Amino acid sequence: MKFDLDDLYIEDACRETALARRVIARATAPIHFVEDGRAAARPRADAADSFAAGKRRMVIMRRRSPFLMACPAGSAQFACCGYLVLTLASNCPMDCSYCFLQEYVADNPAFQIYANYDAAFEELERLRASAPARHFRVGTGELADSLAMDSLTGLSIDLVNFFAARENLTLELKTKTDEIENLLALDPRGRVMVSWTLSPRRVFEACEHRTASPSARIGAGRRVLDAGYRVAFHLDPMLAYPEAERDYIDLMDELFSTIAPAKISFISMGGLRMTTGLRAAARRRFPKDAMLLGEEVLADDGRYRTFAPMRIRLYKILADKFKAAGGEVPSYLCMETASVHERVFGAPASHPSIAGERLAIR
Amino acid sequence: MLRDETTAANIRACAAGRHLDEIHTERWLAMLTPSRLALLEIAERLNLRTGQLAAAIDLLDEIEIRAGASPAQTLAREEIRRACAGAGSTPWRAAAFIEALRRIRFPELQAAIDLAAEIAALKRPAGVSVVLPKDLGSDELTIRIGARTPTELENALDALAEKKPGLVRIVKMIGGDDQ
Numbered sequence: 028m029k030f031d032l033d034d035l036y037i038e039d040a041c042r043e044t045a046l047a048r049r050v051i052a053r054a055t056a057p058i059h060f061v062e063d064g065r066a067a068a069r070p071r072a073d074a075a076d077s078f079a080a081g082k083r084r085m086v087i088m089r090r091r092s093p094f095l096m097a098c099p100a101g102s103a104q105f106a107c108c109g110y111l112v113l114t115l116a117s118n119c120p121m122d123c124s125y126c127f128l129q130e131y132v133a134d135n136p137a138f139q140i141y142a143n144y145d146a147a148f149e150e151l152e153r154l155r156a157s158a159p160a161r162h163f164r165v166g167t168g169e170l171a172d173s174l175a176m177d178s179l180t181g182l183s184i185d186l187v188n189f190f191a192a193r194e195n196l197t198l199e200l201k202t203k204t205d206e207i208e209n210l211l212a213l214d215p216r217g218r219v220m221v222s223w224t225l226s227p228r229r230v231f232e233a234c235e236h237r238t239a240s241p242s243a244r245i246g247a248g249r250r251v252l253d254a255g256y257r258v259a260f261h262l263d264p265m266l267a268y269p270e271a272e273r274d275y276i277d278l279m280d281e282l283f284s285t286i287a288p289a290k291i292s293f294i295s296m297g298g299l300r301m302t303t304g305l306r307a308a309a310r311r312r313f314p315k316d317a318m319l320l321g322e323e324v325l326a327d328d329g330r331y332r333t334f335a336p337m338r339i340r341l342y343k344i345l346a347d348k349f350k351a352a353g354g355e356v357p358s359y360l361c362m363e364t365a366s367v368h369e370r371v372f373g374a375p376a377s378h379p380s381i382a383g384e385r386l387a388i389r
Numbered sequence: 390m391l392r393d394e395t396t397a398a399n400i401r402a403c404a405a406g407r408h409l410d411e412i413h414t415e416r417w418l419a420m421l422t423p424s425r426l427a428l429l430e431i432a433e434r435l436n437l438r439t440g441q442l443a444a445a446i447d448l449l450d451e452i453e454i455r456a457g458a459s460p461a462q463t464l465a466r467e468e469i470r471r472a473c474a475g476a477g478s479t480p481w482r483a484a485a486f487i488e489a490l491r492r493i494r495f496p497e498l499q500a501a502i503d504l505a506a507e508i509a510a511l512k513r514p515a516g517v518s519v520v521l522p523k524d525l526g527s528d529e530l531t532i533r534i535g536a537r538t539p540t541e542l543e544n545a546l547d548a549l550a551e552k553k554p555g556l557v558r559i560v561k562m563i564g565g566d567d568q
Contacts, residue, residue, distance in 0.1 A: 317454045322498045326526035334498050335528040336565035343565075367528065370564070 030120035030175060030237070031083065032056040038064040038088040041142035047087050049181050056085070064088025068137035076312060078129055081136025082120050085176070088139060090114070094147035095154065098169060100361060104328055106368040106376030108295065108359050109383020110199075111163055113147055115182060116140045116171035121203055122236040124313035125264055128170065130305040140180060148189055155195060161380075164387035168201025168222070175204050183209045191216040197387040201261070203238040205247035211254050220292055221251045222259035225282065227274035230266050233318045241278060245285050252290055262345065263297035263361050266318050267337040272344055279348050288352035293386055296345060297361035298338040299323075300330040335367070342371040357386070396426055403432055407439045413446045424449075424460035431464060431473055435483040448490040455494070463493060501525055501562050511555050514548030516541060519556070521563065528564025532556070
């Protein structure tokens with residue numbers, strides 16, 4: 028998959044970085060050098076949809092805050108998977124109608140990539156040194172798709188090489204693309220996991236604009252598995268529309284017929300959840316998307332969520348499917364309470380650090 | 390059927406009379422003629438208030454996106470006709486009309502909202518309160534027992550035990566079954 032850019036902005040201080048040189052050599056969009064990339068990342072007043080316009084404007088700049096952080100979805104309110112986020116980029120060239128970035132990066136919607144990512148590796152080294160006996164799962168796919176622009180940036184090469192050489196770190200590259208060519212030429216030494224967000228075809232067609240089809244994602248999963256990577260899948264957000272139960276089961280049948288359940292590191296699940304601001308932005312940008320018009324209620328955490336019995340029913344059907352698959356596919360819920368977790372899996376959720384470690388080494 | 394421009398003028402007059410905002414008025418006018426006429430007829434017959442008219446336009450729009458039914462088709466449904474033609478005052482029927490639209494838009498949720506009526510029907514003993522989660526936003530039902538003496542507590546617990554099937558049914562409806 029290749030995504031077109033309208034413009035490429037490069038911060039002066041990043042002009043000679045390896046990332047900038049690679050992108051300059053491959054990009055076809057007009058290049059502009061700017062003193063401060065933050066200005067280029069801000070919304071354009073003349074754009075009818077400044078968020079969408081931002082997706083077509085790449086800014087190569089320095090990151091001015093730490094790269095590594097706990098997953099922003101984590102909270103004492105919820106069962107948590109102990110995921111750590113490495114923010115190497117912000118925003119995404121794809122345009123899913125339910126995406127939280129529509130609110131989260133509304134004030135700086137350009138596709139930002141941080142050229143000083145050597146500092147991220149230093150942060151990871153400090154993390155390892157702080158707890159040499161622990162194992163950490165670190166992902167780059169929270170505020171951006173991990174692989175969407177990889178043919179242009181080549182970031183995955185440095186990442187895989189770094190993680191492959193470090194025993195107690197697992198890298199998770201999360202994507203909705205089939206952009207895996209760079210990965211296939213590398214040896215991850217079992218320390219890199221590629222994960223795909225998966226949705227039934229009906230959700231893909233209605234909501235997941237410019238992404239690879241579910242079948243293409245599953246096919247890419249099979250190819251990276253054969254190349255020595257671990258694979259995982261995220262059914263998140265799950266949408267509870269009238270035909271959802273059948274569609275999600277069919278999707279799992281397709282997945283398990285391509286990748287044996289025992290070969291899957293985990294499958295996570297999470298229901299659609301939207302703050303009031305995100306819900307308004309999503310409905311404004313995608314007014315005809317029926318998937319955004321479910322039966323939601325305002326939950327205790329201030330987010331609109333699918334009415335509890337509907338989403339719990341969907342989780343349980345899939346949890347049963349995972350059990351019946353024969354490989355005992357590990358699974359967890361994202362941003363759900365401990366009580367929902369217990370009702371779905373029949374056991375309490377693990378502590379985040381234990382869950383994180385288990386998912387990292389599986 | 391009225392000619393289109395006449396309908397538009399009537400809709401504008403109806404909307405202006407109720408101080409309906411421009412966005413909702415435009416969405417009403419954007420409906421196909423049978424739909425906008427059907428809503429106009431109901432708005433006038435039930436004397437819908439501003440908020441009710443805006444809610445009706447929102448709900449009809451969402452039902453059309455979700456289910457593919459035009460507003461005219463939705464407004465022709467039996468439950469809508471029943472709500473509009475039922476006994477009771479005009480304001481009561483207007484409220485029943487909006488309620489009927491909500492039932493079509495949020496079928497599972499509305500079934501749960503009916504829990505409120507079920508709880509009322511439980512005839513709880515004195516000192517016992519059953520509290521639904523706010524906005525049905527969680528799966529947690531709260532039951533409070535207030536007692537000052539051992540006898541009061543015993544009576545409340547005994548009475549509560551008799552209500553067990555009804556309470557379990559309520560928990561299933563707001564959070565789903567364990568099975």
